[in-house]
Amino acid sequence: MSDLHGVIVSHAAVAQALVSAVTTITGIDGALTPVSNEGCGTEALAERLRQAVGEGPAVLFVDLPGGSCLTSSLRYAKQHADIAVVTGVNLAMLLDFVFHRDISPADAARRAVDAGAKAIRVTAA
Amino acid sequence: MTLALYRIDDRLIHGQVVVGWGQPLDVSFIVLVDDEVSGSDWEQDLYRMGVPPQIEVIFASVEQAAAQLPSWESDARVGILLVGDIDTAVALAGRAPQVRRLNVGGIHHRTGRKERLRFVYLTDDEAAKLKQLAAGGVEVTAQDVPTARAIPVGDFT
Numbered sequence: 001m002s003d004l005h006g007v008i009v010s011h012a013a014v015a016q017a018l019v020s021a022v023t024t025i026t027g028i029d030g031a032l033t034p035v036s037n038e039g040c041g042t043e044a045l046a047e048r049l050r051q052a053v054g055e056g057p058a059v060l061f062v063d064l065p066g067g068s069c070l071t072s073s074l075r076y077a078k079q080h081a082d083i084a085v086v087t088g089v090n091l092a093m094l095l096d097f098v099f100h101r102d103i104s105p106a107d108a109a110r111r112a113v114d115a116g117a118k119a120i121r122v123t124a125a
Numbered sequence: 126m127t128l129a130l131y132r133i134d135d136r137l138i139h140g141q142v143v144v145g146w147g148q149p150l151d152v153s154f155i156v157l158v159d160d161e162v163s164g165s166d167w168e169q170d171l172y173r174m175g176v177p178p179q180i181e182v183i184f185a186s187v188e189q190a191a192a193q194l195p196s197w198e199s200d201a202r203v204g205i206l207l208v209g210d211i212d213t214a215v216a217l218a219g220r221a222p223q224v225r226r227l228n229v230g231g232i233h234h235r236t237g238r239k240e241r242l243r244f245v246y247l248t249d250d251e252a253a254k255l256k257q258l259a260a261g262g263v264e265v266t267a268q269d270v271p272t273a274r275a276i277p278v279g280d281f282t
Binding site for chain 2 (some may be wrong): 067070
């Protein structure tokens, strides 16, 4: 199975910052592509997504569980095979994802949700 | 209360609408007027996903919206009405005299459109339609979020 590609879809420059952080921490480059909805209507965002995903299976990591980033991602996933969509992207799930890309998009999406959720907690002072 | 905002936004329901406007206006319902979306359960599910459960989402065609506008306007709650393009706004304003104000919230780049504001791109034909609405007595302004200044139609068309 070829390695999965991750595409982060966000408002403003969140996606770009997350990709930069993952590369800084792991040294892995090219596993993730950022897409911003900045200045995009529905059609322009769909085109940005199409170019970012390219060929092959992918997981789309969306910032919020609603809004233009999610609606565009779900439309794209509906029209293409081997695309999974995860919402609530965070750095922890991306760090796990880049090391586990030899699985199906659906499995990778479930794994990302687990890794991301585990990172959210109230810590002792 | 009433429909506090009539908005053209080609992203329809998204963060600026639900959070940016929805929070300060304390919105309880959103009316999405779009002939295509009103006929698609899948599209409706998609747009509902971005809205907290306490906010009701109503989907309507232009025809249905024109018929329902009096009841939405007299609703005790605060609502927002959304359309995705200028033609839908023109069609609705032509059928419903309740449309007295129009907020241009986001019309983005597409071939043939020129940048008028950071968040408003229009063809000359679209700009003319907005001016025509204004000439007909509709107060047309551009404003993406409530904290921004409302720009009169004459300043961006």
